[in-house]
Amino acid sequence: MKVLKHKDPVNVSECVEKGNDNCEMTLMEFDSEPLYYKSVILPMLAAGHEGELINWLVTIGLLRCSQRCDNIVNDTCCQGVMYWVPAKIVDIYQWQCVSCSKKRSIREDSAFQDVRCRFKDVMRILNGWCRGTDIDDMAKLLCIKKQSVNSVCKVAIETAEKYIKSNITKWKIGGPGIVVMVDTYSEGLSKLNIQENHRNTNYIKPILCLAEVKEIPTRFWVQLLDRYSNSSSEQILNNVNTSALQVIQEIVNPGSILVTNLNTKICSYKTLQSLKHLYPVIVTVEGLKRHDSMNKLLNNLETIWKPCLDVCEEAQYFCSCSRIQHFFINVLWRQQFGNESLETLLNQMCYNNSV
Ligand SMILES: [Zn+2]
Numbered sequence: 001m002k003v004l005k006h007k008d009p010v011n012v013s014e015c016v017e018k019g020n021d022n023c024e025m026t027l028m029e030f031d032s033e034p035l036y037y038k039s040v041i042l043p044m045l046a047a048g049h050e051g052e053l054i055n056w057l058v059t060i061g062l063l064r065c066s067q068r069c070d071n072i073v074n075d076t077c078c079q080g081v082m083y084w085v086p087a088k089i090v091d092i093y094q095w096q097c098v099s100c101s102k103k104r105s106i107r108e109d110s111a112f113q114d115v116r117c118r119f120k121d122v123m124r125i126l127n128g129w130c131r132g133t134d135i136d137d138m139a140k141l142l143c144i145k146k147q148s149v150n151s152v153c154k155v156a157i158e159t160a161e162k163y164i165k166s167n168i169t170k171w172k173i174g175g176p177g178i179v180v181m182v183d184t185y186s187e188g189l190s191k192l193n194i195q196e197n198h199r200n201t202n203y204i205k206p207i208l209c210l211a212e213v214k215e216i217p218t219r220f221w222v223q224l225l226d227r228y229s230n231s232s233s234e235q236i237l238n239n240v241n242t243s244a245l246q247v248i249q250e251i252v253n254p255g256s257i258l259v260t261n262l263n264t265k266i267c268s269y270k271t272l273q274s275l276k277h278l279y280p281v282i283v284t285v286e287g288l289k290r291h292d293s294m295n296k297l298l299n300n301l302e303t304i305w306k307p308c309l310d311v312c313e314e315a316q317y318f319c320s321c322s323r324i325q326h327f328f329i330n331v332l333w334r335q336q337f338g339n340e341s342l343e344t345l346l347n348q349m350c351y352n353n354s355v
Pocket residue numbers: 069070071078079080097098099100101102
């Protein structure tokens with residue numbers, strides 16, 4: 001059993017009180033990466049540096065540097081200039097109006113408006129999110145209610161989702177002459193048998209998987225499709241295929257060589273023919289065997305699909321579609337930004353970038 005090593009004496013006692021000394025990860029491990037977090041943020045999370053952290057949040061634009069009073073005085077909005085005053089609350093400071101003395105939270109109008117935990121915990125949770133740490137693990141490790149951890153992760157997800165939608169070209173894969181594999185989990189991918197799968201495939205939500213065959217680890221895109229079962233009508237299956245084709249057009253650059261399966265329910269060779277105008281070369285995995293030059297690709301199918309398959313398997317542990325989608329946003333964010341995930345996320349939460 002690992003002992004929870006905590007730098008903050010207050011939290012240590014909190015954790016010991018809750019009998020929470022059996023976290024699999026220590027706080028030291030949790031705080032160990034990446035360099036940006038360790039060198040820039042971590043020093044401000046130590047006890048006694050709370051004011052420094054809050055000032056830094058203002059400097060980078062995560063908290064407002066000016067505020068006007070919204071108090072109604074004699075039927076008109078006060079609009080008085082507000083300034084920070086020390087307060088005996090978790091934020092240490094709050095806004096106070098110079099004219100009417102009304103107070104406002106320094107979180108108001110910021111990304112953290114609906115978050116209810118200390119800023120130092122917010123920073124830790126955001127870093128944990130950027131490293132793909134499980135929400136339950138973070139709650140245990142930081143001795144914070146799961147609900148509070150969720151509220152911070154929600155901000156991260158919304159920020160990342162908005163950014164991905166408006167910068168989708170960064171996530172596009174393929175291009176002229178580049179091979180892009182098209183498959184779905186679990187219909188096609190589980191056939192690879194990299195991992196044993198005992199689940200009832202009737203109830204698994206299909207996931208469209210697109211993988212660019214260019215470098216290892218493979219760049220991929222994952223997207224949850226509408227649920228269907230083996231007994232679903234042809235119309236439902238058509239709808240699932242229609243949405244899959246839309247995603248392919250959105251994510252895969254024209255001119256890519258699409259490789260798919262011959263007889264699958266979703267994204268079969270026949271189904272993909274309707275995209276021939278964008279992707280003139282569409283081949284089946286079976287058809288690849290006829291091309292000697294493609295043997296290398298066939299021999300490496302498991303390696304190519306491994307990162308994507310791992311993600312699909314992990315997604316099955318989430319019980320709702322929205323949780324799976326949130327998980328995919330996290331995966332796509334980390335895939336794109338790696339060690340710069342946190343820095344990029346904080347940057348996008350700032351005022352100048354969020355509008
Ligand atoms: Zn006022």
